[in-house]
Amino acid sequence: MDILARNNVSVSGSPDGPPMVFAPGFGCDRSMWRFLIPAFEDKYRVVAFDHVGTGGSDISAYDADRYATLDGYADDVLQICDALDLPPVIFVGHSVSSMIGALAAIRAPARFDRLVMVGPSPRYIDDDDYVGGFSAADIDELLASLDSNYLGWSGAIAPVIMGNPDRPELGHELTASFCKNDPDIARRFAQVTFTGDNRDDLLKVTTPTLVLQCDQDAIAPREVGMYVHDRLPDSELVVLRATGHCPHLSAPEETIAAMKPFLARR
Amino acid sequence: MDPTEPTEVETAEELYEDAPCGYLSATPDGTVVRVNGTLLRWTGYEREAVLGRTFTSLLSPGGRVYFETHLRPMLQTEGHVREIALEVVCADGARLPVLVNASTTVTRAGRDIVRITILDASERREYERELLRTRTDVEQLLRVTASMAASVDVGSVVDAVLDELAGTAPVDVCALGLLDRTGTRLELLGTRGTSAEDADPWSSEAMASGSAAAEAMSTGTARFLVPGQSTASLGAPDRMLALVPLVARDRSIGLLGVACSSSSRSADERRTLGAIAKLAGQAIDRARLADLARKNAERAGFLAEASREMEETQTVADRARRAVDLVVPYLADYATIEMPDRGPEPVAAAHREARLLQPLIDLRRRSRLTADTPNTVARAIATGQPQILSDIPEAVYEDYTSEPDQLELLRQLAPRSYVGLPLRARGHVVGALMLVCADRSRRFVPDDLPFLQTFADQVGLALENAQLYQSERTISSTLQRSMTAGVLPDDPRARLSVSYLPAPGEMQIGGDWYSSFMIGPANLAVVVGDVVGRGLGAAAAMGQLRSATRALAQTGMGVAAMFRDLERFVVEVEAAQVATLAYAELALDTGELRWACAGHPPPLLLTPDGTARFLWGGRSLPLGVQDEIEAIEREVGTETIPAGGIVVFYTDGVVERRGETIDEGLERLSERALNLTGGSFDSMAADLCAAMLADAPADDDLCLVCVSVEGAGSVSAVSPNALTATS
Numbered sequence: 001m002d003i004l005a006r007n008n009v010s011v012s013g014s015p016d017g018p019p020m021v022f023a024p025g026f027g028c029d030r031s032m033w034r035f036l037i038p039a040f041e042d043k044y045r046v047v048a049f050d051h052v053g054t055g056g057s058d059i060s061a062y063d064a065d066r067y068a069t070l071d072g073y074a075d076d077v078l079q080i081c082d083a084l085d086l087p088p089v090i091f092v093g094h095s096v097s098s099m100i101g102a103l104a105a106i107r108a109p110a111r112f113d114r115l116v117m118v119g120p121s122p123r124y125i126d127d128d129d130y131v132g133g134f135s136a137a138d139i140d141e142l143l144a145s146l147d148s149n150y151l152g153w154s155g156a157i158a159p160v161i162m163g164n165p166d167r168p169e170l171g172h173e174l175t176a177s178f179c180k181n182d183p184d185i186a187r188r189f190a191q192v193t194f195t196g197d198n199r200d201d202l203l204k205v206t207t208p209t210l211v212l213q214c215d216q217d218a219i220a221p222r223e224v225g226m227y228v229h230d231r232l233p234d235s236e237l238v239v240l241r242a243t244g245h246c247p248h249l250s251a252p253e254e255t256i257a258a259m260k261p262f263l264a265r266r
Numbered sequence: 267m268d269p270t271e272p273t274e275v276e277t278a279e280e281l282y283e284d285a286p287c288g289y290l291s292a293t294p295d296g297t298v299v300r301v302n303g304t305l306l307r308w309t310g311y312e313r314e315a316v317l318g319r320t321f322t323s324l325l326s327p328g329g330r331v332y333f334e335t336h337l338r339p340m341l342q343t344e345g346h347v348r349e350i351a352l353e354v355v356c357a358d359g360a361r362l363p364v365l366v367n368a369s370t371t372v373t374r375a376g377r378d379i380v381r382i383t384i385l386d387a388s389e390r391r392e393y394e395r396e397l398l399r400t401r402t403d404v405e406q407l408l409r410v411t412a413s414m415a416a417s418v419d420v421g422s423v424v425d426a427v428l429d430e431l432a433g434t435a436p437v438d439v440c441a442l443g444l445l446d447r448t449g450t451r452l453e454l455l456g457t458r459g460t461s462a463e464d465a466d467p468w469s470s471e472a473m474a475s476g477s478a479a480a481e482a483m484s485t486g487t488a489r490f491l492v493p494g495q496s497t498a499s500l501g502a503p504d505r506m507l508a509l510v511p512l513v514a515r516d517r518s519i520g521l522l523g524v525a526c527s528s529s530s531r532s533a534d535e536r537r538t539l540g541a542i543a544k545l546a547g548q549a550i551d552r553a554r555l556a557d558l559a560r561k562n563a564e565r566a567g568f569l570a571e572a573s574r575e576m577e578e579t580q581t582v583a584d585r586a587r588r589a590v591d592l593v594v595p596y597l598a599d600y601a602t603i604e605m606p607d608r609g610p611e612p613v614a615a616a617h618r619e620a621r622l623l624q625p626l627i628d629l630r631r632r633s634r635l636t637a638d639t640p641n642t643v644a645r646a647i648a649t650g651q652p653q654i655l656s657d658i659p660e661a662v663y664e665d666y667t668s669e670p671d672q673l674e675l676l677r678q679l680a681p682r683s684y685v686g687l688p689l690r691a692r693g694h695v696v697g698a699l700m701l702v703c704a705d706r707s708r709r710f711v712p713d714d715l716p717f718l719q720t721f722a723d724q725v726g727l728a729l730e731n732a733q734l735y736q737s738e739r740t741i742s743s744t745l746q747r748s749m750t751a752g753v754l755p756d757d758p759r760a761r762l763s764v765s766y767l768p769a770p771g772e773m774q775i776g777g778d779w780y781s782s783f784m785i786g787p788a789n790l791a792v793v794v795g796d797v798v799g800r801g802l803g804a805a806a807a808m809g810q811l812r813s814a815t816r817a818l819a820q821t822g823m824g825v826a827a828m829f830r831d832l833e834r835f836v837v838e839v840e841a842a843q844v845a846t847l848a849y850a851e852l853a854l855d856t857g858e859l860r861w862a863c864a865g866h867p868p869p870l871l872l873t874p875d876g877t878a879r880f881l882w883g884g885r886s887l888p889l890g891v892q893d894e895i896e897a898i899e900r901e902v903g904t905e906t907i908p909a910g911g912i913v914v915f916y917t918d919g920v921v922e923r924r925g926e927t928i929d930e931g932l933e934r935l936s937e938r939a940l941n942l943t944g945g946s947f948d949s950m951a952a953d954l955c956a957a958m959l960a961d962a963p964a965d966d967d968l969c970l971v972c973v974s975v976e977g978a979g980s981v982s983a984v985s986p987n988a989l990t991a992t993s
Contacts, residue, residue, distance in 0.1 A: 028336065142328040190331075
C-alpha cells in the first residue's frame with residue numbers, strides 16, 4: 001500500500017532540516033495549516049497529511065475497524081514516519097490529532113523529538129471534577145444530530161440544505177471546500193473523537209510537549225488545556241490571546257511566535 | 267440621515283430591527299456585539315442576555331462543534347459561509363432550526379466584524395425531513411424490489427419483506443400470512459419481533475368474518491388500527507396496527523400485519539407500506555407459479571421413478587413394499603397398502619420412524635373399520651373414490667378408540683391429515699393406499715388428490731399386473747415342471763442324466779423342454795425341444811408338443827414318420843408354430859441311434875476312447891416354417907453308439923453366447939463335456955450346465971439330456987465302464 005498516497009502526504013521546506021509533521025484536527029484537511037507552514041519551511045522539512053477518510057486521502061482505504069479507536073490513526077502517523085524514513089520528528093497536532101500524536105509518541109518515543117498540541121482535549125465530557133466542556137447529553141445530541149443528518153455535516157444533505165436548484169454553486173461550495181467530509185466517515189470520526197478518554201495516556205508521554213491553549217475555546221476550554229499541561233510529565237503551556245478552536249487560522253502569527261522559542265530550545 | 271431617503275417610509279434602524287430575518291454582528295472571536303429585534307422575538311432572549319455572549323453559545327451542542335470545527339475555519343480563510351443549517355437554542359430551551367449566512371467584513375471604523383443573518387427554517391426543515399423520509403422510503407422500496415427479485419420461492423419472498431420491515435425504525439412486530447388453497451385459512455408464513463405462537467391468534471382472528479383483517483382482505487384496502495382496536499394485536503396490544511392485504515391479480519392472497527409504536531402513520535408511510543405489500547403480493551404470486559411448475563416437474567419425475575422402481579420387482583408384496591417406501595417420507599409420514607382379497611393384514615406398511623411401524627400395523631389389525639365409517643380405507647375400496655381428511659383434530663382420537671393404550675399409541679402416531687386412495691386397475695379396485703401426515707407443517711388438501719390418485723392408480727396397476735404375472739408364472743412353471751420332471755425310463759441298457767436351468771431374472775419361464783420314454787421294450791426315445799416364446803402360451807405349446815411327440819412316437823412309426831405327423835399337428839397349435847426339436851430313437855440292444863434335428867443343434871457323441879464329435883446328420887428346418895407340409899421328408903441320421911458311449915442332446919441356450927459364433931459354443935461344449943467323462947454320470951448333465959456357465963452367466967434357458975449307452979450286456983451286470991463309476 002502506498003502510505004503517502006493513502007494519507008495525501010505533502011513534503012516541503014528544507015530537505016535536510018529537522019522534520020515537522022502537521023496533523024489536522026477533526027473537521028478540515030491539511031490545508032488548514034496553510035498560514036503556519038511557510039514560517040517553518042526555511043529551516044524544517046515540513047510534512048503534512050490528511051487522516052484517512054478526510055480531505056485528499058484515499059477514502060477506499062477507510063476501514064471502520066481500524067479507525068474505531070484513535071490507535072488506528074496513531075498507527076498511520078508511525079507508518080508515515082516509516083515511509084519517509086524520518087529522523088525524530090516535531091509533531092504538530094490540532095485538536096484530536098494532539099491525542100493521536102500522544103498515542104504515537106507513547107508507542108514509539110524514539111520517533112518523536114517534540115510534540116506541539118493545538119487545542120488538545122483528552123476527554124470532551126465532564127466527569128466528576130473534570131471539566132471537559134460538554135455534558136454526556138451534549139455529546140449524545142451531537143452524535144444524534146450527525147446520525148439524523150440535520151446539520152450541514154453531510155455532503156449528501158448539503159445539496160438539499162444549500163442547493164437551491166437555481167444556485168447549484170452553493171451546494172458545491174461547502175462540499176468542495178477544505179472542510180468537506182464523507183458524511184458516514186465524519187460521523188464515525190466524531191464518535192471516536194468525542195467519546196474517547198485519553199486522560200491516563202497523557203501520563204505516559206515522555207516527549208517534551210508544548211500545549212497551545214486559546215483564551216476562549218468552545219471545544220477545548222481553558223481548564224482542559226491546564227489539565228493537559230498538568231498531566232504531561234514534560235510540558236509547557238502557552239495560553240494564546242486568540243479565541244476559538246483554530247488559532248493557526250485566526251491568529252497564525254501569535255501561534256508561530258509561541259512555537260518558535262519552544263522549538264529553538266534544545 | 268440621508269436627505270434623499272424618504273424618512274416617512276422607514277428608518278434604517280427600523281429596517282434593521284424589524285427585518286424579516288434575524289441579524290447579528292460579532293467580533294472575529296465570536297462575541298455578539300449587536301442583535302436585531304427579529305432574532306430576539308424568535309428566540310425569546312432579552313437583548314442584554316445575548317450581547318457579550320459568543321454566537322456559538324446560542325447554538326445546540328452539535329451546531330457549536332460544527333461551527334468551531336468547520337465554519338469558523340471557513341470564515342477565517344474564505345471570509346463567508348452561506349445557508350448553513352443550524353439550530354439555535356431559544357430562551358425556553360426550544361430549538362429553532364435556522365439557516366445561517368455569515369461573512370467577515372471590515373467596518374468603516376476599520377474593525378473586523380462578522381455579520382450573520384439568520385432565517386427561520388422551521389418549515390423548510392420539516393420539508394427537508396420529509397424529503398429525507400421519502401428518500402429513505404424510496405430506498406426501502408428499491409431494496410425490497412431487489413431482494414424480491416432475487417427470491418426464487420415463496421419462503422424467501424416472505425423473508426425479504428419481513429426482514430426489510432423489521433429493519434425499519436418504527437416497526438416493532440410484523441407478520442405475514444397467506445390464504446391457504448382452501449381460501450378459508452390464513453397460514454402464518456413468518457414473523458419478526460414476535461413468536462409464531464403469539465402471532466397465531468392474529469392469523470385465526472384475521473379470518474373471523476367482520477374482523478378488520480377480513481375486511482382489509484375482502485376490500486383489498488389497508489386498515490390502520492389504533493391500539494386496542496383489534497382483538498388480535500400481534501402480541502403488541504399497545505401498538506398501532508396496520509393490516510395490509512397482499513393483492514395479486516386483483517385478488518387478496520394474504521395479509522401483512524405491522525405493529526409499530528409511532529402514534530400515527532403519515533400518509534407517506536402508509537403509501538410506502540401499501541407499495542411494499544403490493545410488491546410482495548406480486549412477488550409471492552410469481553414465486554407460487556414458479557413453485558407450482560417446480561412441483562409439477564418434481565411430481566412427474568416421481569411418478570416416472572415410481573413406475574420404474576415397481577417394475578423392477580415382480581411379486582405383489584415386493585411392489586407394495588416399494589410403493590410405501592416411495593411415499594414415506596416424501597409424501598407422508600406413514601403409509602399402508604391393504605388388499606382385502608389377500609387377507610386382513612396390510613400388504614405393506616412404512617413409517618418415518620421404524621419403531622412405530624409394528625404398533626401401527628397392530629392398531630390397524632384391531633380397528634374394525636367398515637365402509638360406513640367416514641374416510642376409511644374400506645370406504646375408499648367400496649366407492650373407488652379417494653377419501654380425504656385435511657385436518658384431524660386430536661379430539662377425534664377418542665372417537666376412534668377408548669382403550670388407553672391404543673389412545674396413547676394414536677397420540678404417538680399423531681395423525682394430522684389423512685388420505686385413503688383406492689388402488690384401481692382395469693376397472694376394479696384391488697385395494698387401498700392410506701397416506702397419513704403426522705407433521706403439522708404439511709397436510710393433504712383436495713388439490714393434492716389428482717396427483718395422489720394418479721400415483722395410486724399406477725400402484726394399483728402394478729399390483730394387479732404382479733398378481734397376474736404371479737398366477738401365470740405359477741401355472742406355467744407347474745406345467746413345465748410336469749413336463750421336465752416326469753418319470754424317466756429306467757432301463758439298465760441306457761442311463762439318463764438330465765438338467766434344466768431357467769434363465770435367471772426372467773419373469774416368465776422359457777420354452778425349453780425335454781422328454782424321454784420307451785417305445786416298446788427295445789427302443790428308448792429322447793426328445794429335446796425349444797418352443798419360440800415364453801410364459802403360459804409357450805408352456806401350453808410345450809405340453810401339447812410333448813404329448814403329441816409321445817403319442818406319435820409310441821406307435822412305433824419311426825423318426826421320419828413321427829416328424830411328418832408332428833408337422834401337421836404343429837400348424838394346428840398356434841403357440842407352437844415355430845419350434846425346434848431334436849428327436850432320437852436308440853435301439854437299446856444294438857446301440858443304433860436314429861435321429862432328426864429340426865432346426866436344433868446337433869447331438870454330441872462322446873466315445874469310450876475319449877473323443878468327441880457332433881452328429882451332423884439328420885438336419886432339417888424347424889417345425890412350422892414350411893408351407894408345403896406334404897413336401898416334407900425329413901432327413902434322418904443314423905449312428906451306432908458303442909457301449910460306453912454318451913450322446914448329449916441340448917438346447918441352443920447351452921452353446922449360444924452373445925458376441926460368439928455357434929462354432930465357438932460347440933467347441934466349448936465338446937471340450938468341457940470331455941473333461942467331465944471321468945466323473946459321476948448321474949450328475950453329468952448338471953455338471954456340464956455349470957461348466958458351460960463357468961465363465962459367463964446364462965442369458966437363456968439351458969436344457970441338457972445325456973444318454974449313456976450301456977449295451978445289452980449290462981442287463982445283468984454292473985458295468986465296468988468308468989463313466990458309470992460313482993464315488
